[in-house]
Amino acid sequence: MKRTAVWNSIWNWFWLVxxxxxxxxxxxxTLIFSLQKRRNEISLAAYQSAFxxxxxxxxFSFSLELAVLTIIFAILLIVPTAFWVHLxxxxxxxxxxxxxxxxxxxxxxxxxxxxxxxxxRPPLLLTVNKATTTGLxxxxxxxxxLPYLYRSVDLGLRAMDVRNLTEAAQSLGASxxxxxxxxxxPNLRTALLSGALLTLAIxxxxxxxxxxxxxxxxxxxxxxxGQHLAYEPAALSLVSFGLTWAAMGIISLxxxxxxxxxxxxxxxx
Amino acid sequence: xxxxxxxxISKRFSADFVAVEHFDMKVEKGEFISFLGPxxxxxxxxxxxxxxxxxxxTGSIWLDGKDxxxxxxxxxxxxxxxxSYALFPNMTVADNIGFGLKVANKPxxxxxxxxxxxxxxxxxxxxxxxxxxxxxxxxQQRVALARALAIHPQVLLLDEPLSALDAKIRLELRSExxxxxxxxxxxxxxxxxxxxxxLSISDRTVVMxxxxxxxxxxxxxxxxxxxxxxxxxxxxxxxxxxxxxxxxAGGILRLEGQNIETSQARDGLSKNERVMIxxxxxxxxxxxxxxxxxxxxxTIKNITFLGSIVRIQAKVGSALFNxxxxxxxxxxxxxxxxxxxxxxxxxxxxxxxxxxxxQTSSNA
Numbered sequence: 026m027k028r029t030a031v032w033n034s035i036w037n038w039f040w041l042v043x044x045x046x047x048x049x050x051x052x053x054x055t056l057i058f059s060l061q062k063r064r065n066e067i068s069l070a071a072y073q074s075a076f077x078x079x080x081x082x083x084x085f086s087f088s089l090e091l092a093v094l095t096i097i098f099a100i101l102l103i104v105p106t107a108f109w110v111h112l113x114x115x116x117x118x119x120x121x122x123x124x125x126x127x128x129x130x131x132x133x134x135x136x137x138x139x140x141x142x143x144x145x146r147p148p149l150l151l152t153v154n155k156a157t158t159t160g161l162x163x164x165x166x167x168x169x170x171l172p173y174l175y176r177s178v179d180l181g182l183r184a185m186d187v188r189n190l191t192e193a194a195q196s197l198g199a200s201x202x203x204x205x206x207x208x209x210x211p212n213l214r215t216a217l218l219s220g221a222l223l224t225l226a227i228x229x230x231x232x233x234x235x236x237x238x239x240x241x242x243x244x245x246x247x248x249x250x251g252q253h254l255a256y257e258p259a260a261l262s263l264v265s266f267g268l269t270w271a272a273m274g275i276i277s278l279x280x281x282x283x284x285x286x287x288x289x290x291x292x293x294x
Numbered sequence: 295x296x297x298x299x300x301x302x303i304s305k306r307f308s309a310d311f312v313a314v315e316h317f318d319m320k321v322e323k324g325e326f327i328s329f330l331g332p333x334x335x336x337x338x339x340x341x342x343x344x345x346x347x348x349x350x351x352t353g354s355i356w357l358d359g360k361d362x363x364x365x366x367x368x369x370x371x372x373x374x375x376x377x378s379y380a381l382f383p384n385m386t387v388a389d390n391i392g393f394g395l396k397v398a399n400k401p402x403x404x405x406x407x408x409x410x411x412x413x414x415x416x417x418x419x420x421x422x423x424x425x426x427x428x429x430x431x432x433x434q435q436r437v438a439l440a441r442a443l444a445i446h447p448q449v450l451l452l453d454e455p456l457s458a459l460d461a462k463i464r465l466e467l468r469s470e471x472x473x474x475x476x477x478x479x480x481x482x483x484x485x486x487x488x489x490x491x492x493l494s495i496s497d498r499t500v501v502m503x504x505x506x507x508x509x510x511x512x513x514x515x516x517x518x519x520x521x522x523x524x525x526x527x528x529x530x531x532x533x534x535x536x537x538x539x540x541x542x543a544g545g546i547l548r549l550e551g552q553n554i555e556t557s558q559a560r561d562g563l564s565k566n567e568r569v570m571i572x573x574x575x576x577x578x579x580x581x582x583x584x585x586x587x588x589x590x591x592x593t594i595k596n597i598t599f600l601g602s603i604v605r606i607q608a609k610v611g612s613a614l615f616n617x618x619x620x621x622x623x624x625x626x627x628x629x630x631x632x633x634x635x636x637x638x639x640x641x642x643x644x645x646x647x648x649x650x651x652x653q654t655s656s657n658a
Contacts, residue, residue: 189380192347193438195367196374197394197445211384 052263059259071256075264080246085229085265088243089272091159092228095166096221099174102167104217107178108209111187118179125175128168133233136165141237158238165234169227174220181216185209222273229269295359296320297481298344298449303353305339305505313339315505317353321449324479326472328492331502332528337485338453340502344483345451346370357448373442377454379434381426387437388413388422394445412440415474432463439471443478450475450482456491468495489529493517501525523646526572533575533615534646539567545640547571550611552590556643563645570646575605577642578617580628581635589637594628608636 062070075081110117128136140161144151151157187209194204210217235242243265251258298321305314314336321327329337342348344355346367354363362370381390391412395405413419416436426434435455442450452471456464472495475482486492492499493513500510501524509516509525520526526534537547537554542563545556549571556571563569581589595614596607604621606628607614617636619625628634 185383186378186380189376189378190382192345192367193374193376193380193441194382194393195347196345196370196372196451197441198368198371198397199393200368203397208382208384212382 052266055259055263059256059263062256071260072264074254075250075257075260078250080241081261081264084241084243084246085268087241088229088235089225091163091166091242092225092272094163095170095228096224098163099167099170099224100217100221103171103175103178104210104213105205107175107182108187108205111179111182112191121175122179125171128172133165133169133231134237136168137234137237140165140234152238155240158240162234162238162240162242165238166224166228166231169231169234170220170224173223173227174217177216177220177223178213181213182209184216185212218276221276225272225276226269229265295356297323297325297358298483299354299356300340300344301354301356303340303343303350303355305336305343305348306351313505314343314350317505317507319500319507319510321481321483323481326475326482326484326495326497328484328486328496328499329502330486330489330492330499330529331508332487335502336505337487337502339505341451341453341483341485344449345372345374371445371447372449372451373445373447374451375435375438375442375453375455377457379426379431379438379458381434381438381441383426385425386422387418387424387426387429390426390437391441391444393441398445408444412444415443416440416470430463431459432467435459435467436470439474443474443480448481450480452482452484454485454487456486456488464491471495493529501528503528520572520644520646523570523572526644526646531575531616531618533573533578535571535573535613535615537569537571539563539565539569541565542567547643547645549590550613552610554588554590554643555640556645557640558643558645572644572646573615573638573642575616575618578615578636578638579619581637586637587640588643589635591633591635594630594632594634596630597627608634 059071060067060069062068062074107121110121141152143149144161151161190208190212191204194208199207230244230247231242232244232248236245236248247258247261247265250261298319300317300319303314303317304312306312317336317340319327329340331337339348343350346362346365346369349364354361356362357370382393385393388409392405392409395408400408409422410419413422416439418433418436418440421429421433421437426437429437435458439455455471456467459467468491471484484492484495493516496513498510499513499516501508501516503524508528509521511519516525517530520529520532523534526532535549537549540546540548540553542565545558547554547556547569590610592608592610592615594606595609598605598607599621602621603618604625604627606617606619608617609615
């Protein structure tokens with residue numbers, strides 16, 4: 026009995042270490058490589074060089090802004106849709122799942138040429154200035170984020186007893202906007218947070234849409250640097266990785282006060 | 295006009311599924327009505343139509359003299375309590391209770407006063423700042439009740455509010471609901487599939503089956519004078535037996551070759567007709583006096599102790615029936631296989647609406 030427990034413990038540790046190595050080794054290799062810009066010397070030269078380029082911060086902050094816009098508009102689109110489907114059209118759930126999985130099947134290159142094909146000629150000429158093109162890029166990002174955000178929201182709603190909460194609020198006199206903003210959204214924060222974090226990561230690293238729409242996002246910048254320099258892209262990858270995680274941490278911290286007290290619906294007796 | 299009236303309401307969900315059919319009911323102000331029936335009988339659908347979550351296919355609903363048939367649920371001013379509590383997980387107990395008042399744009403001090411009143415009413419003043427997940431099921435349901443009552447609803451609707459709770463809490467909360475209902479004098483509709491719950495708590499009980507009202511009446515009427523076989527079978531424990539009419543005018547029937555009498559007059563019965571009769575187990579007792587009416591000879595087949603009650607199963611001819619007797623340490627019981635004489639009053643023999651089929655049955 027005791028021997029089995031020891032073996033179980035060793036086995037658990039083995040898988041944990043293997044998992045950590047799987048994720049950490051590429052990062053560690055990138056880190057070591059990024060520190061070897063100067064021959065026979067460990068230095069931060071690649072980082073200094075990367076930071077010295079004003080394009081880095083410019084493109085990174087632009088991508089972050091796009092990510093925030095994407096998250097806001099995606100939530101405004103997805104939450105009411107998923108809520109309505111859950112409440113009144115449950116038979117459409119498989120259709121919604123299929124629709125939201127399409128970005129996995131249709132490559133981004135098809136999406137962007139579709140966008141350009143439709144919006145670069147009258148009557149919907151939207152690629153002529155930066156503002157409208159940015160709008161198109163955000164719309165494209167919303168499509169790319171659908172599989173992650175819709176799934177998170179869908180799972181959150183499934184865990185929530187949406188019907189009874191909605192009907193309880195209705196019986197107390199609440200209108201639809203109040204139900205959505207005071208009952209549904211606050212109880213979806215954990216689901217929205219995880220969906221938002223994934224969306225943030227996708228938007229910050231996305232290359233295809235931004236490149237073909239000609240906007241100065243971080244993904245194309247990183248791609249461009251990688252074609253001309255050796256050590257800087259590794260340094261930039263790690264920095265963007267760290268910054269993305271920092272952004273995720275801030276969002277997580279901001280919502281932890283609420284998510285920490287998420288309810289157990291229908292708790293014990 | 296009654297305070298709440300349901301006039302011939304029906305609910306058809308599809309061409310071949312009718313959930314509720316021609317439901318008529320009048321509820322007076324302050325009454326406590328229970329809808330009782332098995333799953334799928336339409337009791338919850340009827341409640342949901344009153345609440346406004348479903349709209350009737352035909353018929354109308356009137357509340358306090360106003361037609362509310364198509365009024366949306368958030369404009370009906372009814373309080374609703376759900377089986378799953380449905381407390382808002384992101385709000386404290388106080389916020390949950392005050393939600394409806396906040397929706398109605400009541401001033402903050404008025405909301406605070408009302409929330410305190412409600413917390414006192416449910417004896418949970420110390421849980422004001424707790425979140426639902428920090429409460430037990432019974433406490434959550436108390437809060438749900440307080441939340442529904444806080445808005446001074448015209449009618450309180452309770453959809454199987456005790457079903458998710460364990461037996462002890464269920465009993466406590468049942469008394470609590472009745473106490474609060476009587477104290478506030480609020481008109482209440484209570485949906486349950488538990489006959490004991492319905493009979494113990496209500497002024498009137500509506501027994502439903504397959505979308506229709508089987509019988510409506512006081513718990514006493516429902517239990518003692520079931521009008522249909524369904525009510526007889528569903529409410530309480532009942533022996534249902536096949537008998538043959540010997541003398542329709544005199545109320546004499548033949549049960550497995552032995553004559554018995556009933557005081558219940560049933561129009562339209564004819565001699566030699568087969569009918570179904572019902573006798574409650576607690577109305578049957580042992581007797582040594584063969585001169586009494588309704589004495590039948592039977593064989594003891596089984597004896598079961600149920601705590602305060604001892605249930606004895608006996609056989610007369612090919613029919614099995616149960617009799618209940620109160621348990622006590624000095625109780626003298628027959629042995630299995632003994633032949634015994636049992637008796638029951640003429641009033642205890644109920645002739646049911648539906649004609650008996652060929653098979654004699656005993657419902658335990």
